[in-house]
Amino acid sequence: MDRALVSLGQTKPHPLDLQQLRSDLSALWREEGKGVLRACHATLVLVVSPGEDPDPLIEDLVLTHPSRVLCIQPDPKLPPRDIVSWASCCCMKRSSGMLVCSETLRFVTGEGADERLPSIVRSLAVGGLPLVVICRETSPLHLSWIDAIREEADMIVGRSGGLELGEALELWRESTQARGTRVEDLTWDELRPWRSVIQSRFDRARDVSRLSALSEVTLEMGQRSSIAPAALLLAGWLGSRLQWTRPERLAPNRVRVKRSGGEILIEFQPGLVADTVRFGFEDGGEPMRWTSKELRTESPSGPLSRTLHRHAFNPVAVGAQKMALELAPKS
């Protein structure tokens, strides 16, 4: 069973002392005794928001990526520069009974403790394994401590869907650079169910020909009044695949583009009840509509798992991000 997770326990939180942390970790292993393998996929540095419970994601993630996880979580209530840490081990049980154990080292950080983080990551990263920094709610490009370890990291994962539009655009600019440490956007993989459901519709003969009569695309996504980065990225994917050109901004949330033989009006709106994508056509036929309710559900770590397994720049994603940058407001 994939989901047979066994906990080896957790040590007590204490002020940061890496030596103590390592002995705590060894103690957890000693207590378990034989029949345990140490996970060795990567060192994953997971940055989580204050108050967020990262355990469900970590437990799900280590099933696909048995790794050492360094989980970093700011806590404004801690005294400045303080870091509290503890260790835990979470194992998956294989059908043979063997346990594969992923170590999680948790660090709760007070304000101003950032400058201590690069040295912690360097010290605890497992030598010879890939080092991946994952930032789901804040921009990895705006954390100076991530910048300090950027050259040592093999991949930096941001999530445009959780960012302000300006930060998302920055992330895509970085992500489309084919040099230096790879920067990936998790939202690309979170949008896969959308791409899949829209793409499948046009496997039908009577529908594919309608793409040449597409005249309106409305993307109702996110709760904010500003354009949701996820909606912009999805529009970017459509535009890059359907070869839209010459975007012209009509209003902050409306863009007109050229397609072969006509024009398409793209509109971005908040998703009030559910996220929705609509296509209108100039052939007078029925519009098409997809909602988030009909999407395939994924495990919490499903999209992240795909991002981590990708070993090269994805030309389709890069094309979508470049088009999203063209469709985005310039200011």
Add this chain to the structure above:
Amino acid sequence: MTRENPLRDPSEGLESAPPASIVIFGASGDLTRRKLIPALYNLAEDGLLSTSTSIIGFARRDWTDAGFRDAMRDAIAEFSRRQPLDENVFAGLAKGMRYIQGDFDQPDGYPKLAQLLQSIEKDRSDPGVRLFYFATPPASYEPIVKRLAEHRLADRAHPAVRVVVEKPFGHDLESAKHLNAVLAEVFEESQIFRIDHYLGKETVQNLLVFRLDNGFFEPLLNRAYVSHVQITVAEAEGIGTRAGYYENAGVSRDMLQNHLLQLLSMVCMEPPVQFEAKSVRDEKVKVLQAIRPFTVQEAMQHAVRGQYTSGIVEGNAVPGYLKEEGVAPGSTTETFLAVRFEVNTWRWASVPFFLRSGKRLPKRASEIDIVFKRPPYELFRQRTASRPAPNVLRLRIQPEERISLSFEAKAPGQAFHIEEVRMDFSYTTSFGRESPEAYERLLLDALHGDSTLFSREDEVRLSWRIVDSLIQAWAEAGTKPSLYPAGTWGPPEADQLPGREGRRWIAP
């Protein structure tokens, strides 16, 4: 006039297969229930099947569409590696499931099949792939192919029309040639996918990556450094209810002709110029060409066959082969085979390859052991009582998929003890979730039209040439299989094969 879907992008690799109509002949059988439908379900759960996938069951059983769907639902609930069944995923798959009752060799069902395929494909932006899967006894292959041609369901003009053929592919060289000729009347070779599910296993695929994408092992894999190679495919199970098939096949036809020789080809092949079907298969063929068929004398010297008697396997008493249901009294069918090959190429000349396979062995295990030569001078022999062990590169295929390398190390302490230690790579510790089933990979490849992991006509022909020579030699010599108690590693003569050369089998 049809047009391709511009939103479907092949550069996203395995993101999803194209729209497809998968026709399973033998839809009420065990293979469909245990392997094919669970594999298709898992592909759907991974989002790797197009939502425009139709699965059309074709069999004699009196089922309706709904009855077929119910039976397949039960099959997934029982045999899928993912549990519990996801109702939404199944609903998506079931939407495209249809059933046609028909005899494989009677014309009745085929017009209905033609009509159904036409109506399904008409509704797609492009007709997509039409995949005929022969999950039937081999005797049905020929009548099905003929009926498909008669009803214009398959022809060589459409590369997206493909056929997947299960092993055994023929009973001997002549029958394999005949079957190839029957298929070649209707299909191009590029449309024929001869499946050997061993090639869909991760470790087998990884064998090429391991050899050819790492700089440090490939230079060592040759006669200068390798002492010998062992390939073991062991089964703890007996023949179950398959006596009808097994009595006529034996382990030589059931395992050597396909799995064992495929593994041998993968170990021995030269690097292909490209990683694509033709280049890879060209290199595999060269390996089979480099193995000489056995003379009677060579077969007596280099091959041992056995048949299990009663014994204890995994703690349970089991009957001997002759007591199994459906086995003829006095049957001489071999349930164990050990054989020594040489691959006569510049790289491998004079390196022995010991292959063995059998039923009712102590455990289920498949692995390839590449045993390296000892250093030319035993520097530490005077200082240690330990027996010097060769370095062994072990590629384990089942039950768990892993690669390990054993080497010598000084044990800690004042005494100069040298002990064998291992470096281990396990899919489990490095990649987490269990590997997909081999059938998932192979079905997906067939849908994508990638035949790299399938056997080509000449591979099949050459492997039968080798196996036939053994079987004919045994017949000419008039020998019978040696007996071995169930739960042991075959008859004692099998140990003498490597033993004569001062080597021994490595326990999996």
